[in-house]
Amino acid sequence: MSTIGDTYLYGSGRSDHDRLRVISEIHDGRTRELLRKAGFAAGHRFVEFGCGLGYVTRWAASEGAHATGIDLNEDHLMVATALADEAGLTTAEFRSANIYEPGLKPNSVDMSYSRWLMVRLNRPVDAMRAINAALKPGGVMVCEEADVSAVYTEPPSAAYADLRDICIEGGRQRGVDYSGGRRVHLWAKEAGFEIIYVDAYHPHYLTGEHKGFWNWTLRAAALGMVKEGSLTATRLEELVAGMNMADASPDTLIAHCRMHQLIAKKPDIKV
Ligand SMILES: C[S@@+](CC[C@H](N)C(=O)[O-])C[C@H]1O[C@@H](n2cnc3c(N)ncnc32)[C@H](O)[C@@H]1O
Secondary structure, three states, rough: OOOOOOOOOOOHHHHHHHHHHHHHHHHHHHHHHHHHOOOOOOOOOEEEEOOOHHHHHHHHHHHEEEEEEEEEEEHHHHHHHHHHOOOOOOOOEEEEOOOOEOOOOOEEEEEEEEEHHHHOOOHHHHHHHHHHEEEEEEEEEEEEEEEEEEEEOOOOHHHHHHHHHHHHHHHHOOOOOHHHHHHHHHHHHHOEEEEEEEEEEEEEEEEOHHHHHHHHHHHHHHHHHHHHHOOOOOHHHHHHHHHHHHHHOOOOEEEOEEEEEEEEEEEEEEO
């Protein structure tokens, strides 16, 4: 798959599954803290949009929620379901739908969650409106979204900086905003939410298996651009060689994207 925006840039298959597993390893601890801060409770009707392999949905079910994971990608959903079955989670279900038309009963959901989804959509405000419609009055939307422009290295690697900027510009030309994490509160407000909480965190690595995650991620994004003809394979090879050098250097600090966190509430019905 090589499209972008309301369809999805990365293909499925083994390396995409690995990428989603690593996202879970890097972010799930903070996600759980954020969901608890937002008032997550056993018995909640919880929906994760763009659930990928369903790590957060399964966690929510294991904590006693009635949890639904929604995604466009059937292959991801198959794996997510198999992992839930393996864990004996009877209150986790996975369903194929587009976030714009999730097929959920209006006013039925206590808490929604999405991570790394809005920055990949052409119409994030409409997506949030769809979430708003599904939430109960007073229900809570929790989002964690990236600002990819925050990826940097020290000492500076021109290859990292160039591929980061190429990918952000490629996204912009297709109407998606990879730096949109910083605007997620504005999108939520426009979609009718009351903003409860914002914060951001920024993982940095000098060593370890997660250090090269953005090398891998930017490369996967750029492969779509090579297929479309907007980047040459030779240029991408040069950039990957430069990023590999930065990853291999024990003195090079690699900063991942900054993750923006949002808790927002659907207003209560006024009586
Ligand atoms: C980067 S992955 C993140 C997955 C998961 N949220 C996580 O953090 O591990 C983005 C996910 O959003 C899904 N997605 C993209 N566009 C979508 C849409 N319009 N409706 C529903 N899911 C979508 C993709 O299939 C993919 O599984």
